[in-house]
Amino acid sequence: MTEIYRASTTAPVNIAVVKYWGKRDAKLNLPTNSSLSVTLSQADLRTLTTATCSSTYTGEDTLTLNGSPSDISGARTQACLRELRSLRAALEEKDPSLPKLSKMPLRLVSENNFPTAAGLASSAAGFAALVRAIANLYELPNSPTELSIIARQGSGSACRSLFGGYVAWRHGSQEDGLDSKAVEIAPASHWPEMRALILVVSAAKKGVSSTSGMQQTVATSDLFKGRVATVVPAHMDAMEKAIAARDFAGFAEVTMKDSNSFHSCCSDTYPPIYYMNDVSRAAVRAVEAINAAAGKTIAAYTFDAGPNAVIYFLEENSNLIIGTFYKLLQGVDGWKEEAKASSSSIQLEEAVSSIIQGGVSRIIMTSVGEGPVKTEQHLA
């Protein structure tokens, strides 16, 4: 009888508060600067991946993504598979009693629990789940940080999705990239009150892909040099201190300034790259108005390579932040039951309210969460 070997895992989405933008080595996905992210709860956003292999399988490795066959011949995916196989092969060499999984074709099946329509970059969760699932299948003893070096080669920010909570990606300096890896700054349990409200903004047209966009920025933005040399190092330092001290105002200021710095380098690229639109900017004004009304910084905006606004805040201020946006956006999908009970006296300017109402197509309510979780829920 021939066995089928199988392992499954879930992996989370992460949203950076100090942004990754710019590669010093495009092949190895080595970044020009360190970055730091908050891992989001898998109850709301996760990728589930099952990795299977068997001596009865023939042909190439395959990946089925959200029900459709997906091409994995790309150099990045191949790099991940090659490195994981060689780690397994080393184990098999040390212990000849182990089944030769490294020689068997892989069948990978992966699904997101959030609609692609959400316009969230799913590659981070996707590559983290792929690497973690195969590592589980191969019973690799490697630590998440060691696996992050592999996941990074699939998609840079994927290395941060191998951990829960608050995660730094150290840029490293070695040419081989072996010191460019993710580490946990603090577990979700250190600061579990962190919440995130995502305003999904319908973009008129898809922007420049982040892969090509960041290369154009490195090549043409004069202001970007300052971001890499001084801005990001200062933001990393301040952010780690703010997280250690659970200082939300400090966390928020760095989060907002770093998002502004990143998007300013995009618009300083030649030709300029614009990811934020008037709806995104209205969300910035809304957060500023909420903080002004509260008399202190209780909300922080950040934007990735797209128009969606991610708003971080603490549980204690949920009612005020959720309430302010629920008043405007009751009609859109994604609100949780608790939102219906929320209330806020904060009145946004008409100009800001109407732009947000006209441009936000769905909501995601979530919070800080855990890293990848091994599961017995298998996809086939």
Next chain:
Amino acid sequence: MTEIYRASTTAPVNIAVVKYWGKRDAKLNLPTNSSLSVTLSQADLRTLTTATCSSTYTGEDTLTLNGSPSDISGARTQACLRELRSLRAALEEKDPSLPKLSKMPLRLVSENNFPTAAGLASSAAGFAALVRAIANLYELPNSPTELSIIARQGSGSACRSLFGGYVAWRHGSQEDGLDSKAVEIAPASHWPEMRALILVVSAAKKGVSSTSGMQQTVATSDLFKGRVATVVPAHMDAMEKAIAARDFAGFAEVTMKDSNSFHSCCSDTYPPIYYMNDVSRAAVRAVEAINAAAGKTIAAYTFDAGPNAVIYFLEENSNLIIGTFYKLLQGVDGWKEEAKASSSSIQLEEAVSSIIQGGVSRIIMTSVGEGPVKTEQHLA
């Protein structure tokens, strides 16, 4: 009998291609960096100012602006009047036969030939006309560069409107600001083919004033340091070479990059300042599409502290550039007769065309022009 002394002048608007943004001394309007502008034709955009004085006048100096009394008690206007009076007083001291104009109240009357609705900063033309008119009235022998030191104290960019053609404002280094002045890089006759099409964009709400905005940028933008230290000096040097060589592609690239750099520093300000909106960005895409269709750089965009797009191009390409926008915006005010005969085969993307059609409220067609002109057309 008592005489009434009178002199009138017109002064032009200028649009910078290397932007002034940031003061090292707010009281004296001393800039953090040099800047360079193109003076626009007074046939299309000008301020006409008449300065009168008489021993029969009593009370304070007065200014009537576009038909309404205007407050001139502000420190900046007072600085200009004080300096001009002291120059006149020195002449009167040297030659006692001169009438004591420096002792007489001034009656200033000023009018713009363009609607305030155009949303163009008129302070540059306004202060240049005020200084030039009084200098004429006082028969001051001072050169335009010497007068630019006075106009600069009224409104920084006003110093550049004392010249026609292509004008640099040298930031200078002295504390007293006596070396922070405007000089002519090239007269309009050196490169008379330069044209400008201004797309007047209706802003949802008025942005941050440039005076307070630039101070916030100096205080809070980390990227701005790089703009001042390296970006602007390189742009000034490249721009002067491009103008000397009548190299439009070079002129255009620096113009676009400097506008991008300036607005990127605004969005890196904390809280961020946004002057460009989705309509402005659509204009950027339209210019990129025109240059792509032409196979070379024949148009350049630049944006001041507001959403209006100023598009520079050469006379030889008027038909293509004017034609592309006339097709979209026939309905709006400001087109000249020649536009109706223009034609362009360039098709902009639907997304870009519709945003421009929805957001541009008027057009100004103009070109490089001369500096202030003494006139016998007097306002009263």
